[in-house]
């Protein structure tokens with residue numbers, strides 16, 4: 001190799017070296033930059049988490065303050081009081097005793113509810129039992145009394161099928177033996193309870209309660225004005241009193257005032273309401289946010305308020321289907337219930353709604369509201385027999401405590417309370 005060739009190649013090598021060194025430095029710089037960015041991101045994430053935690057703590061504190069600030073007077077006023085030792089009390093106590101409860105096991109709450117239930121069913125009772133008992137007197141049942149009973153059951157909106165069922169079994173019994181008035185009423189009660197119990201037994205659970213350690217989502221559906229939002233308020237209160245961590249989703253984005261109405265109910269039991277108040281929000285998006293919140297807070301129960309437009313408008317059913325899809329996708333292991341709210345005062349009309357909804361919305365149960373002040377309490381029988389859905393809760397009033405899990409024995413005893 002000549003000198004000049006050697007110089008050239010040394011020069012080439014030097015240049016190559018410089019090039020590679022530059023590349024290596026560049027790479028180092030890039031990596032350092034990346035490391036910096038990563039650290040920055042981690043810092044931001046940490047800050048975000050810290051902020052979230054602080055917000056959560058703030059909310060918990062506010063909730064606690066809300067409760068702590070309630071005066072003894074307010075707390076006392078919100079709790080049921082023991083009334084007089086009167087017929088109301090003795091009747092309620094006897095109903096509890098008949099279910100095998102010991103007197104030191106019962107609560108003022110239970111007595112209070114049974115009195116309300118009995119009062120609530122007064123209208124149905126007046127148009128049904130009182131008249132029946134008048135006709136029946138103390139004589140044994142006759143085919144004529146059965147005809148009267150049939151008319152009365154139909155008038156209480158029990159529906160043709162359940163009325164036929166009850167009358168047929170009474171007729172069969174009557175053909176076999178003489179049935180005294182007392183015995184007739186006892187048999188009638190058993191038949192009515194059997195109708196109400198069938199879908200409950202078929203569902204596999206006697207009462208609907210949230211399963212601990214799991215997210216339970218209850219969709220509250222039904223046409224407008226039946227009492228969905230009010231029911232959520234009462235259910236939330238019942239749930240909190242039973243120590244379930246509860247959250248409410250305001251997925252009725254159709255009516256402008258719906259969110260505020262729900263927030264008022266939420267406040268009454270210190271329950272957080274997840275809402276999105278911007279216009280035309282997608283209900284499914286609210287449910288999405290509410291599920292995230294429920295998972296983060298490890299809630300036991302998420303109550304979802306939905307819009308109540310008519311069932312013959314497909315968009316309502318589409319909306320419910322979309323909400324369900326979101327739930328399935330986001331929390332496939334959650335226990336989901338679709339509970340139809342029915343206004344008992346709408347009688348047979350409500351039944352048709354139930355049939356429409358049951359077909360399209362995959363219902364798992366019914367909540368019967370407004371049993372107070374209606375003479376159509378018999379519709380409960382029609383719902384159980386014809387729609388084949390378990391009645392899960394009943395509402396008999398507009399107050400926070402006017403809702404309880406459905407108990408067919410108590411319901412029928414309250415309905416036929418005069419005997």
Ligand SMILES: Nc1nc2c(ncn2[C@@H]2O[C@H](COP(=O)(O)OP(=O)(O)OP(=O)(O)O)[C@@H](O)[C@H]2O)c(=O)[nH]1
Nearest residue numbers: 224225226227228229230308369370395396397398
């Ligand atoms: N007497 C009585 N009134 C009730 C009961 N439940 C609800 N209401 C009343 O019924 C009305 C309608 O109740 P909401 O809870 O707003 O009904 P909703 O189904 O949410 O109505 P939309 O949101 O418009 O579809 C209110 O005036 C309630 O106070 C009940 O058990 N008894």
Ligand SMILES: [Mg+2]
Nearest residue numbers: 228229252258
């Ligand atoms: Mg509502």
